[in-house]
Amino acid sequence: MATIRASFCSASFSSASSRKIKATLHSQDFESSHLSVPRLLVNELNQRNGLLNLTATSSEIEVKPKFDNRKRSNLGDSVSDSNLVQELYAIMEIVADRIEMHNNIKAQRDNWNGLLLNSVNGMTATAAIMAGLASVSGSGPSILSLKISSSLLYMAVTGIVLVMNKIQPSQLAEEQRNASRLFKKLHEEIKTTLALKNPVTSYAVKVTMEKVLALDKAYPLPLLGTMIEKFPQIVEPAVWWPEEEPKCHDQNMSDKFERNGWNENLEEELKEVLGVMKGRDSAEYARLSNMVLKVNKVLAFCGPLLTGSAAIGSGLIGLPGFGSWGAVLGVVLGAFGTVVNSLEHGGQVGMVFEMYRSSAGFFKLMEETIESTLKEREVGDRENGELFEVKVALQLGRSLSELRDLASASSLSSRIQQAKEEFASKLF
Numbered sequence: 001m002a003t004i005r006a007s008f009c010s011a012s013f014s015s016a017s018s019r020k021i022k023a024t025l026h027s028q029d030f031e032s033s034h035l036s037v038p039r040l041l042v043n044e045l046n047q048r049n050g051l052l053n054l055t056a057t058s059s060e061i062e063v064k065p066k067f068d069n070r071k072r073s074n075l076g077d078s079v080s081d082s083n084l085v086q087e088l089y090a091i092m093e094i095v096a097d098r099i100e101m102h103n104n105i106k107a108q109r110d111n112w113n114g115l116l117l118n119s120v121n122g123m124t125a126t127a128a129i130m131a132g133l134a135s136v137s138g139s140g141p142s143i144l145s146l147k148i149s150s151s152l153l154y155m156a157v158t159g160i161v162l163v164m165n166k167i168q169p170s171q172l173a174e175e176q177r178n179a180s181r182l183f184k185k186l187h188e189e190i191k192t193t194l195a196l197k198n199p200v201t202s203y204a205v206k207v208t209m210e211k212v213l214a215l216d217k218a219y220p221l222p223l224l225g226t227m228i229e230k231f232p233q234i235v236e237p238a239v240w241w242p243e244e245e246p247k248c249h250d251q252n253m254s255d256k257f258e259r260n261g262w263n264e265n266l267e268e269e270l271k272e273v274l275g276v277m278k279g280r281d282s283a284e285y286a287r288l289s290n291m292v293l294k295v296n297k298v299l300a301f302c303g304p305l306l307t308g309s310a311a312i313g314s315g316l317i318g319l320p321g322f323g324s325w326g327a328v329l330g331v332v333l334g335a336f337g338t339v340v341n342s343l344e345h346g347g348q349v350g351m352v353f354e355m356y357r358s359s360a361g362f363f364k365l366m367e368e369t370i371e372s373t374l375k376e377r378e379v380g381d382r383e384n385g386e387l388f389e390v391k392v393a394l395q396l397g398r399s400l401s402e403l404r405d406l407a408s409a410s411s412l413s414s415r416i417q418q419a420k421e422e423f424a425s426k427l428f
Contacts, residue, residue, distance in 0.1 A: 131330030154311030171350030238361030261385030
């Protein structure tokens with residue numbers, strides 16, 4: 001029995017050894033006969049794909065990522081590399097510096113408005129008191145000194161008020177406030193682009209630089225030469241974005257119209273919202289801008305006129321033939337001048353005008369964005385339709401259902417009057 005078991009084990013061992021040897025020989029033959037095939041495939045893949053580095057060995061193919069500072073972009077004429085990313089970082093640093101600059105100048109010009117207004121009101125009150133004292137002092141050297149002092153103070157007030165009306169410190173502060181907010185928005189857009197690690201193209205860098213330059217032009221820092229006209233003949237909305245370059249559109253729409261979140265219903269909805277914005281919101285803020293500008297012009301004209309007349313009235317105190325009219329002009333007109341200057345600069349009428357002008361610019365930007373998006377015939381090149389609808393709704397302070405209700409209400413002929421009475425925006 002032991003002999004039989006020993007012989008069986010010996011036979012099993014020899015059979016296993018024989019199979020192992022044959023398998024080894026077969027593996028060697030396979031490697032020797034198929035070694036050239038993967039190398040040909042490797043060469044072909046290396047030629048066709050610039051992102052992979054394939055290395056053939058006797059037993060396996062190593063696949064390694066091929067890192068290059070140049071990354072392919074969907075745009076045919078633009079290539080993203082590390083230099084473009086560095087340029088975008090440099091622009092982001094400049095934008096951050098712009099934010100700090102506009103914040104500092106905003107605080108400075110806000111202080112101008114408060115300090116100058118307090119100084120003007122104090123000087124006007126002092127001049128009025130001196131004119132009143134001069135009218136009851138009789139004759140002599142005292143009345144002459146009071147008259148001269150009152151007239152000089154009134155003339156100084158008139159000069160300061162003329163300068164304040166020309167530059168409108170409250171409007172200057174509002175301009176810098178808007179510039180700081182818009183630069184912060186641009187800074188966050190650049191941060192988002194870099195955080196998502198999307199391919200940075202030369203076109204994206206160019207557009208970002210144009211946005212910075214457009215903001216610099218819309219809200220200049222210096223006062224002399226480039227200051228925005230405070231009393232324009234024609235009120236136009238503020239424009240802080242670059243002009244869009246004309247695009248060549250394909251006239252033939254894609255067969256698959258509902259793509260990238262877009263469909264006919266969404267396009268019709270945006271067209272209706274666009275009509276409401278043009279008919280109500282933009283027109284309303286243009287009307288308010290013109291109204292506030294007219295009020296500001298009247299106040300800017302009356303303030304120096306009243307203080308200048310008060311200076312003349314102070315000089316006429318005590319002269320024969322004028323009686324008490326000199327004192328009346330010096331005191332009463334000075335008081336009216338204080339009221340008018342306080343209304344104009346204390347009420348920050350210039351700031352209100354700039355606020356309405358910027359609001360009109362906000363709606364103009366939205367209108368141009370919607371129009372340019374809808375003009376893009378290839379829906380695949382547009383921003384995702386659902387995301388675009390959400391952005392429009394939030395910018396108008398509405399939910400998606402409210403935005404769709406607004407569009408449907410304006411499209412129904414039976415509710416046209418109601419649609420005209422409703423504004424697109426619920427924010428302001």
